Amino acid sequence: MARKITLYGIFAATALIFGYIESLFSLSFIAPGIKLGLANSLCLILIGFGDTKGAFCVNTVRILLSSLLFSSPFTLFFSLTAGIASTAACAGVSRLKGVSQVGMGVAGAAVHNTVQLCVAALIFGRSVWYYLPILLVSAVITGGAVGEISECIFKKIKTKVK
Helix, strand or coil: CHHHHHHHHHHHHHHHHHHHHHHHCCCCCCCCCCCCCCCHHHHHHHHHCCCHHHHHHHHHHHHHHHHHHHCCHHHHHHHHHHHHHHHHHHHHHHCCCCCCHHHHHHHHHHHHHHHHHHHHHHHHCHHHHHHHHHHHHHHHHHHHHHHHHHHHHHHHHHHHHC
């Protein structure tokens, strides 16, 4: 149990660092709000090992700490709802035969962006839905990249554990 808690702490701290580094290198020149999502690679790795509960814990802790340290309580609502939904989507997709970390990354990114738009629509009105195609295209690109990174790391860890 202590080993798992330590691992979750390391993963949450690493995810927090990844999130902070991403905030320094904005992709907003492409479209507002687009991020690579490197922090999600750690959740994909945990899900790849079958530890969905750990992925939820790490992602929730990362989002809470990130919101407290780097943003506002307002963004916590956006991030937490989308983070939980995207982790659930990744976990669900991982159960499908033949789906790789890349597939999980794309699914998670697409759900994350869609849920954030749902929250934005509740707050700002339906006009935000015009942004969905841009966000879904970015989800394929960024989710695919994060999934590919996760897959490489996952394979390295898996060979070390055997």
